[in-house]
Amino acid sequence: MSDSLQIADQSFASRLFLGTGGYPNQQAMLDAHAASGTEMVTVSIRRISLEGYAESMVDLLGGRTRLLPNTAGCVTRRDAVLTAQLAREALGTDWIKLELIGDRETLYPDVDQLVPAAEELVADGFTVLPYCTDDPVVCQKLIDVGCAAVMPLGAPIGSGMGICNPYNIALICARSPVPVVLDAGIGTASDAALAMELGCAAVLLNSAVAKARDPVAMAGAMGRAVEAGRAARLAGRIPKRDYAEPSSPQLGLIGS
Amino acid sequence: MSAAVPGNAPGSAPGGTPSLSVNGRARPLGDGTLTGLLEAEAVNTQAVNTQAGNTQAGNTQAGTSGARGLAVAVNGQVVPRRAWDATRLAPGDAVEIVKLFAGG
Numbered sequence: 001m002s003d004s005l006q007i008a009d010q011s012f013a014s015r016l017f018l019g020t021g022g023y024p025n026q027q028a029m030l031d032a033h034a035a036s037g038t039e040m041v042t043v044s045i046r047r048i049s050l051e052g053y054a055e056s057m058v059d060l061l062g063g064r065t066r067l068l069p070n071t072a073g074c075v076t077r078r079d080a081v082l083t084a085q086l087a088r089e090a091l092g093t094d095w096i097k098l099e100l101i102g103d104r105e106t107l108y109p110d111v112d113q114l115v116p117a118a119e120e121l122v123a124d125g126f127t128v129l130p131y132c133t134d135d136p137v138v139c140q141k142l143i144d145v146g147c148a149a150v151m152p153l154g155a156p157i158g159s160g161m162g163i164c165n166p167y168n169i170a171l172i173c174a175r176s177p178v179p180v181v182l183d184a185g186i187g188t189a190s191d192a193a194l195a196m197e198l199g200c201a202a203v204l205l206n207s208a209v210a211k212a213r214d215p216v217a218m219a220g221a222m223g224r225a226v227e228a229g230r231a232a233r234l235a236g237r238i239p240k241r242d243y244a245e246p247s248s249p250q251l252g253l254i255g256s
Numbered sequence: 257m258s259a260a261v262p263g264n265a266p267g268s269a270p271g272g273t274p275s276l277s278v279n280g281r282a283r284p285l286g287d288g289t290l291t292g293l294l295e296a297e298a299v300n301t302q303a304v305n306t307q308a309g310n311t312q313a314g315n316t317q318a319g320t321s322g323a324r325g326l327a328v329a330v331n332g333q334v335v336p337r338r339a340w341d342a343t344r345l346a347p348g349d350a351v352e353i354v355k356l357f358a359g360g
Contacts, residue, residue, distance in 0.1 A: 019358075019359060019360030020358040020359060020360070021358040021359045021360045022358070022360070023358070029358075042359055042360055043356045043357065043358065043359055044356070044357045044358065044359025044360075045327075045354050045355075045356065045357070046354060046355065046357040047279040047280070047352065047353065047354055048279070048297075048299070048326070048353050048354065048355050057325055057355075057356035057357065057358065058324050058325035058356055059324065059325070067356070069356065070359055070360070072359050072360065078332070082329060082332055082334070082352075083354075085329075085334045086327040086328075086329055086334055086352070086354050087327070087356075088334075089327035089328075089334050089336060089337070090325050090326055090327035090354065090355065090356060091325065091356070157360065158360075184360075205360075206359075206360030207360065210360075
């Protein structure tokens with residue numbers, strides 16, 4: 001039976017999404033993407049260099065994977081909305097990873113602006129995937145305004161701390177009628193597997209692969225971790241117990 | 257390429273030359289066309305794919321011109337590729353020219 005991921009009108013065989021930033025070189029990025037099995041990668045929108053017009057990410061990535069533009073770095077609703085509209089014009093996609101930052105050190109989302117920005121973009125025909133806090137109330141508000149998924153952070157972007165509040169992530173997953181994509185803070189493969197075991201539909205990560213000692217190897221590990229975590233989730237884990245439950249028969253012991 | 261000089265009237269460079277803002281920096285207005293401005297900024301407008309088919313596979317919203325990773329806004333409004341040739345600029349306009357970059 002197919003276990004494909006459905007977000008809006010798109011199906012994905014892979015439940016791992018990667019970023020394109022911070023790799024040691026472009027070839028490492030391309031090789032990592034291939035090793036991971038990802039079918040969608042994020043890109044940012046920035047002013048062109050006034051000294052020239054370099055090769056674009058579209059030319060580089062050229063149809064190998066779906067591109068998901070983001071509004072990374074935007075701190076106002078107006079800038080985020082305009083960036084999304086520019087991304088739509090540049091790429092011909094109405095999918096957008098909405099980021100509205102409220103703190104330069106933690107890169108935490110500004111939820112006061114995030115929800116109305118999401119609502120405005122949904123009304124403008126966008127398929128909105130918002131990067132948000134691991135707050136069930138915020139996630140519900142984003143769902144209520146029509147977001148196609150919610151993307152709560154596990155920990156601050158690039159921190160590698162993993163999932164700081166697994167209880168909140170599990171709660172968000174249990175309540176959400178749209179896919180939950182764990183986005184930000186993943187540090188290693190076990191973090192990605194845990195996200196899937198908690199009930200996430202997918203994982204989005206960048207630094208954990210791009211800045212690993214061996215990005216290509218880590219990308220492969222992440223791909224397998226997401227698959228393993230998903231399989232474990234579907235298999236149904238045993239409950240946690242305070243005391244032991246023997247796994248060998250208690251009868252027929254010698255000396256008894 | 258001169259930066260805006262404090263004290264000049266908005267929309268003008270030193271000496272009163274009409275100017276506008278491009279990516280946050282003051283530029284001469286030039287011939288007043290958006291295409292002229294883009295070409296002056298070394299954007300090869302002919303290399304930009306204007307075919308409507310240049311959209312991502314599976315994308316259901318193909319309403320844009322599908323410029324190859326490049327987009328332009330004037331005064332906070334996106335200008336589609338098909339409108340570049342007909343767009344006139346005025347002193348004091350704010351132009352944003354963006355493209356895709358790496359990111360997470």
